[in-house]
Amino acid sequence: MNYIPNWNAVKERYMQTWAMENHDRPLMHITAREPRSGSVLPKAPDSVEGYWLDIDYVLKRQRYIFDNTAYAGEGYPLYCPNLGPDIFGAILGANIKFTKDTSWATHIDTEWKDFQPVYDKQNKWLQTILELTHAAVEDSRGDYFVGITDIHSGMDALVSLKGPETVCMDIMDKPDDIEQLPMKLFKVMQAFYDDLYHITRKYQQGTSNWMTAWHEKRWYVTSCDFISLISPAQFDRFVLKELQAEASWFDASIFHLDGPQCIRHLDKIMAVDGINAIQWVPLPGEDVPEKWRDLLMKIQAAGKGLHLHIRPEDIGRYAEFLKPEGVMMSANVDSKAEAEELLKHTEHAFYKKRFF
Numbered sequence: 508m509n510y511i512p513n514w515n516a517v518k519e520r521y522m523q524t525w526a527m528e529n530h531d532r533p534l535m536h537i538t539a540r541e542p543r544s545g546s547v548l549p550k551a552p553d554s555v556e557g558y559w560l561d562i563d564y565v566l567k568r569q570r571y572i573f574d575n576t577a578y579a580g581e582g583y584p585l586y587c588p589n590l591g592p593d594i595f596g597a598i599l600g601a602n603i604k605f606t607k608d609t610s611w612a613t614h615i616d617t618e619w620k621d622f623q624p625v626y627d628k629q630n631k632w633l634q635t636i637l638e639l640t641h642a643a644v645e646d647s648r649g650d651y652f653v654g655i656t657d658i659h660s661g662m663d664a665l666v667s668l669k670g671p672e673t674v675c676m677d678i679m680d681k682p683d684d685i686e687q688l689p690m691k692l693f694k695v696m697q698a699f700y701d702d703l704y705h706i707t708r709k710y711q712q713g714t715s716n717w718m719t720a721w722h723e724k725r726w727y728v729t730s731c732d733f734i735s736l737i738s739p740a741q742f743d744r745f746v747l748k749e750l751q752a753e754a755s756w757f758d759a760s761i762f763h764l765d766g767p768q769c770i771r772h773l774d775k776i777m778a779v780d781g782i783n784a785i786q787w788v789p790l791p792g793e794d795v796p797e798k799w800r801d802l803l804m805k806i807q808a809a810g811k812g813l814h815l816h817i818r819p820e821d822i823g824r825y826a827e828f829l830k831p832e833g834v835m836m837s838a839n840v841d842s843k844a845e846a847e848e849l850l851k852h853t854e855h856a857f858y859k860k861r862f863f
Contacts, residue, residue, distance in 0.1 A: 508583065508650065508651065508652070509573075509584070509650040509651065510573055510576070510578065510583070510584040510650070510651060511578050511583050511584065514583065517581045517583055517721070518712075518721060518723065520534055520581050521581060521720065521721045521723075522723055524812070524832075524833060524834070525722060525783060525833075527812065527832040527833040528832070529831055529833070529834075530831060530832060531858070532831050532857040532858075533825075533829075533831045533835065533836045533853065533857070534580070534581050534834065534835045535579070535580030535581055535836050535837075535838070535849070535850055535853055536580060536581050536582045536583075536719045536720075536835065536837040536838075537579040537580045537582045537837070537838050537839075537846045537849055537850060538577070538578055538579075538582050538838075538839050538846070539576065539577040539578075539579065539839070539840045539843050539845060539846040540575065540576065540577075540840075540842065541575055541577035541842070542575050543574055543575055546571060546574045546575055547571070548568065548571050549564055549567040549568055551564065555605050555606060556605055558605070558607055559590060559591075559605050559610065560635065562638065566642060566643060569586045569643075569651075570646075573651055577842075577843035577846055578846070579847050579849065579850050580846075580849075580850045580853075582846075583651075583652060583721070584650075584651035585651065585719060586647070587653075587655065587656055587657070587715070587716055587717050588636060588639040588640045588643055588653070588654075588656050589656060589657060590603060590610060590635065590656070591609060591610030591611065591657070592610075592657050592667075593610065593611060593612035593667045594632060594636055594656055594657065595660055595664050595667065595695075595696065596612045596659070596667025597612060597630075597632035597633075598627070598630050598632050598695075598699065599625075599664065599668060599692075599695065600615050600617070600630075601613055601668055603632060612667045612668070614668060614669050614670055614673075615668050618684070619665075619677060619681060619684035619685050620681070620684040622688070623691070624688070624691045624692050625695070626695045626699065633699070636656055636703075637706065640653065640656065640703055640706050641706050644706055644707055644709050644710060647710065647711075648710050649710045649711060652711060652715055652721070653707045653711065654707070654714070654715040654716045655700065655703045655704065655714060655716045655727060656716075657716070657717055658696060658699060658700065658727070659732075660689075660696035660749070660753070661689045661693070661731055661733075661746065661750070661753075662674065662689060662731055662733040662734075662745055662746055663730065663733050664692050665685065665688060665689075665692075665733075666732075666733050671733065671736060674733065675736055675737075678737070678745060682745075685745065686745065689745060689746070689748070689749035690748060690749055690752065692749070693749050693752050693753065696753070697756065700725075700727065704725060714726050716728055718761060718763070719837055720761065720814065720835055722758065722759050725757055725758045725759075726757055726758055726759040726760060726761075727753075727757050727760060728761055728762075728763050729750060729753050729757075729760040729763070730765070731746050731750065732763075732765050732769075733746075734769050734772050735765065735766055735769050736768070739771060739772065742772050742775065746772075747775060750779055751780070751781075754779050754781030754782050755780060756781075757781065760781055760782050760783060761783060761784040761785065761786050761812070761814050762779075762784070762785050762786065763786045763788065764776070764785050764786060764787050765788045766788060766789070766790055767789070767790065767793075773785070773802075773805075777806065783811065783833075784811050784813055784814055784833060784835070785806050785811055785813060785814070786813075786814035786815070787799065787802065787806070787813065788816075794817075794818065794821075796821050796827075796828075797824065803815075803829060804828060804829075807830055807833070811833070812832075812834060812835065813833065813835070814836075814837075815834070815835070815836050816836070816837045816838070817836050817837070818838070819838050819845065819852075822836075822852055822853050823852065823856045825856075826853075826856035826857050831857050836853075
C-alpha cells in the first residue's frame with residue numbers, strides 16, 4: 508500500500524483491537540494535512556452533478572487528498588465511493604439531488620402496502636455506485652483501500668423513501684403495512700453489500716467503510732438513526748429483528764449510536780449478538796469526555812468495544828476512565844508533527860493509567 512509503510516502492522520493492530528487484546532493503548536486512526544509541492548487539485552466539473560458523478564474527476568480529487576495527507580498510528584488511506592446517505596433509498600426507487608456539499612433523496616408516492624423492495628440491476632443509481640466502486644478499485648490496485656459505500660437499510664431506508672415525519676405517522680396509523688418491510692429490505696441490503704464486497708476484494712483483503720475501521724473479513728456499521736424518534740416498544744416491533752439479522756450476517760459490526768435520544772435503546776442494542784462495539788456520537792458542542800463518562804464505562808462494562816472521534820486535547824481525559832481494550836479512536840489534526848505528538852501523548856496517558 509502506498510502512503511503508509513506499515514500496512515501489515517496496522518492490520519494486525521486492528522484485529523487485536525477487535526479481539527480486545529490491545530492492552531497498551533486504544534487503536535488510533537490519525538490523519539493530518541500535509542501539503543506537498545507539485546500536487547495539483549484537478550479542475551472541478553462545471554455542473555454540481557459532475558462533482559459527484561464524473562468518475563475521472565472524483566478519483567483524481569481523491570488521489571490529491573491522499574497526496575496531501577499524512578497518517579499516524581493506525582491511520583491509512585481509505586476511499587469509500589459515495590453518493591450520499593440516501594444511496595440505498597435511491598436503489599429502491601427514490602431519486603438523488605445534489606449540491607456540492609451534500610445530497611438527498613426525493614420521496615416516492617407509493618403506499619407501503621404496495622411497496623415491494625427489489626434489487627433491480629437496471630436501477631441507474633445502483634449501476635452508478637457499482638461503476639464508481641469498480642473504477643476506484645482499478646485506480647487503486649492496492650495503493651489505497653477502497654471501502655463499502657454508506658448503506659442505510661431497515662427503517663432508515665423507509666425514512667429515505669418518504670421522510671421522517673411520514674414514517675413517524677405511518678408507524679402509528681399503518682403499522683401492519685410497515686412491520687414486515689425492514690426484513691424485506693434486509694434481503695436487498697445483502698445483495699447490495701455482496702456486490703460491493705466482491706468488487707472491492709479484487710486487490711485487497713478485508714473490508715472497511717466510512718467509520719474507518721478495518722477487518723480481515725466482512726464487517727459493516729449497523730445503525731438506525733430513526734430510533735431517536737421512537738419508543739422502546741416501537742424499537743422492538745420495527746427495528747430489533749432486522750438489527751439482529753444484520754449483526755448475525757456480518758462477521759463483525761459496530762453500532763452507530765447517534766445522539767442522546769438513542770440512549771434509551773442502548774441496553775437492547777448491546778444485547779444483540781454480533782454487535783462488537785458501539786460508536787458514540789454526541790451532539791455538536793457536547794463532546795466533553797466527562798459528560799459521557801458513565802455511558803462509555805457502561806458500554807465497556809457490558810464487554811463491548813468503543814469507537815470515538817476525539818479532539819486531540821481530550822486524550823488524557825479519556826485515559827482517566829477508559830480501558831484501552833477494544834477502543835478505536837479517530838482524530839484529524841493540522842500537521843504530521845501534531846499527529847505524531849498525539850500518538851505519543853496517547854501512549855503516555857494510557858501507560859500512566861496502567862502503572863501509576
